[in-house]
Amino acid sequence: MQRSSSKGSDDEYDWNNDPHLLAAYGFCSIDNDDQDYERAYAPGLSASASIDSPQPAVNKPGFIDNDDGSNIRTGPAELFGQPLTAQPLPPATRVFVSGQHPDAPTWWYVSAHLPDTIVRGYVQHFRVNTDLPEPSSKLYQIKSGDTVEALARREFSASVRDGHDLRYYENVLLAVNRDKNRAGIKGTFQDPGIFGGGVNNIQLEAGRRIWLVSPAYARSLESIVPDGSLTNGGYAKVKRVLGHIEDLVQSVTESPQHIDAVAGEYAEAIKDHLPEIIGITAAFILAESASAFLAATPTGVGQLAAVVIQLGLAAFGASFAVDAGIEALKHGDSWLTLAWTAQGDAEQLADASREFLRMLVSIAAAALTLLGVRGNVDKGLKVANSIKIQPPAVGWSPAMVTESGQAIAGGPRLVPGSIATTGPVDIGVSAMTGVGSGGSKVSKGSSSQNQEAGQGERTVKNSAGQTVSRKLVRSEDELLAAAERHAGGSLDNFTEYKPNWWKSPDDQKRIEFNLEGHPHMNEGPHVTVRVFDGKRHRVVEKIFIEGKETFR
Amino acid sequence: MTPKDTSTITITITDAMERTMSLLGSRLTAMTPDALAAAISTVEWAHLPDWEELDDVEIAKTSALDKMGLKGQLLIITEASYGKGNGAFLLDASDLMNFINEHLGKYRECFFNGDVVIVELEGKHVWLFHHEGHWALADVA
Incomplete structure (x- = not known):
């Protein structure tokens, strides 16, 4: 069943209908279907935001199937979930639904697959369509000027062979979408046996969305399209064609x-x-x-x-x-x-x-x-x-x-x-060298940049007598470089809130840069990186200067 | 003012440091366990293993903070004291365990989320919790 695509629907408790509230809370308006989504989409707006833990549920592939797209948030809007992207996910974005919010089951937890990024977060369930023709199919937003012939050429040209020219695949698109009650494609089947003749019997309607199935699935419909019925067991006949993919996904879910x-x-x-x-x-x-x-x-x-x-x-x-x-x-x-x-x-x-x-x-x-x-x-x-x-x-x-x-x-x-x-993961200093995104950023113009190249690691007994792993650097300069790397390039990005202690603007990360050490705990100069887990700032990394691990 | 209300009274960290320096009779560079331990001649530290796995009340009880016999008005500095709009907390010693129990809910972080300093303003004791998991009670009389 095709989902509602009407604008001005019950979007997120009317947050989007109140520009003052939106501005006050920094939310994005979702009423923007005239925008160029690919250009406007900017992942990582709230990269450091904490996403509520989902409850496992649904476990189905789906697509954003709403004219307005869908905001993707850290949690439900009514629970002050913040948008994770500058613009809503565009219509026809591929998602995988693997959970729901523990306090608001109508908010689905999804991993959204954008052109070069997977973003995870919560979307309203009614904006997601999980009724796919087959697991590898994709939802397509029809643009002005699109023709079914052009679409078929783009999707299936490699599969064209004698007896099955592009018109066969145009018929597949009509059959599949008619079966799913999609309004974006209309007309009657064309006769693939009459090459080059006849008029174009299948039309698209710009602004709507239709399913595009995989070439393998389309080929498997040969005995069904155009005369057969997908609803009368047609799908069951071809189901195993894509069994590999289904089995793979099932082994995960x-x-x-x-x-x-x-x-x-x-x-x-x-x-x-x-x-x-x-x-x-x-x-x-x-x-x-x-x-x-x-x-x-x-x-x-x-x-x-x-x-x-x-x-x-x-x-x-x-x-x-x-x-x-x-x-x-x-x-x-x-x-x-x-x-x-x-x-x-x-x-x-x-x-x-x-x-x-x-x-x-x-x-x-x-x-x-x-x-x-x-x-x-x-x-x-x-x-x-x-x-x-x-x-x-x-x-x-x-x-x-x-x-x-x-x-x-x-x-x-x-x-x-x-x-x-990108996001709240805390990356080990040496681990992120050269990556340049995520929990740590590459230093910007720091004189001590990359001085951690010689950094080692050693198992030691800490002040409590516990055996722990410690990262080691060679000098105070390298220790500073480590602290700055964890602070996104410079400790100036953080606030020194008490001697030797810095915190990030959102207070999710705290760094102790201590060149004196702790005499009573017999610890030498060190950097400690702590990340907030909702209750405490836990130690995720501790770095000492080689040969100066103890207090002198 | 009821004793419960005292748990929300705050003063600036600077004011808290001045009052503590007055009590110690020596200068302080910061209101941290390291700085206070340096200013107090003898501090014996005990260690609390795996303290980050315990909740606040468990830490308080394991370190016998609830049995230290602290009396009168306490000046408390937690990591939350450095948060926007907060400061050093002033409360009656009888409210200490309540304050510890409610700290996470009120300030969105544990009472024991790093350093903790408790100064007994009248009895002249200082209780310290160091972010490395060590605690100490020092007599500053």
Whole structure:
């Protein structure tokens, strides 16, 4: 059933209808469907804001299906949730719904997949349509001048073959959208057997949205379109065509069932964040499901595993935790292979889910270690508000001749992607070097920039006799550089609220930059970074000068 | 004014430091456990392991703060004292545990969220909690 698209609907308790309230609370108006969303969209407006923890629920892919788009917030508007983006998510934004707000179930927790970013937060449920024709389909906002022929050419030209020219795919679009009661496409089926003849029987209506299905799904409808009925078991007949993708997503969404058995001491840390991780992972898989590297499975499986692991590490703020790689990759490969070959087998999918969780355990352990947080601290991990992704892609290397005259044939080539985060994750100093976004920013013109290159790490006994991991730098200058890096480039960005102590403007982070040390605790000069967990500012990193760890 | 109302009285950190310096008879550079310990000749510290895993009342009881016998008006500085519009808190010793219990709800952060300084203005005791998880009671008489 198509969702309501009327403007001026019951939007967020009338916040948007009261410009004074909006201005007072800094909310964005949602009444902006004339704007260029791609240009206006600015992720990370409230990057440091804390997003309410969701309750697991729904676990379905969906799209923003409302003319006004949808604000994405840290929590429900009526509970003072703040917008996470400068402009609402545009209509037809892909999301994955993996939870709901514990105090307001009509606010759905989603991971929204924008062109190069995954943003997570809450949207009103009625703005999301989860009734997709098939998991890989996407919602398309029809623009003025669009024609069904152009759309079919863009989406399906690689699939055109004898007997099935573009008009077949135009018919698919009509059939699929008629089945879902979409008003954006009208007309009658064209006869794909009469090449080049006849008038255009199918029309689009600008401003509305229609479903675009994947080429694989479209091809699978050959026996049904144009004469068959999708509603009379048509979908069931072709369902398994996309079974790989469905099984992959299912192996992720069913993972909570196995967490207590698999995750051990990391169960709490992972359980707390599972809706977020499920959302991020599923949103990524579905968004990339049509890409070459995934379509090329099973060879693409290893590449996908590597990317998902990087996603998880980035989400937990540990992009450079390479030590997690081997163990996580082993489980990641196993997860994807099991899911990819499950063919709907429940037992194998359960095994795949458990491997997915084991991969998360490896990721969480690496992230926690990197952040200097004990493994069983459930709130030790924070998940990034948004993750910037340049997905890997399969390209084609041109043929070339080497200097020695040897000819090298062209061939497929994996173009590595990149992943960075924004949001409340606190990133280890060395971990974020060179990344330049997320919890720590790259120093701007600091004379001591990059002086932490020689930073090491040592396991020591702290003042309480506990064995802890400490980062070490070589000098006071490097210690200052570490403090400044954690302060986003300069301690001037923070406020010194008492001697040796600085706090961020939102008071989410406090830094102790202490060149004297604590005589009574026998600690030498150090930097301590603390991040607020809702109750306390917990230590996430402590850095000493090598050879001066104790007080002198 | 009822004893409960005293929990909301605040004075500036500067005023609190002046009153404490007057009590100690020596200069202070800050109202922190480090600075106070430096100004007081003998301070014996005890350690509270894993204090960040405990709630405020548990920390107070584990460190026997509720049994220290502090009396009269107390001057208290928590990390929240440095927040906008706050300051050093003045309250009667009989309200101390209530204040600790209510601190998170009132100031959106734990009472024990780093350093805590409690100065007994009449009895001349100072109770310190250091952000590294150590606490001490010092006699400044």
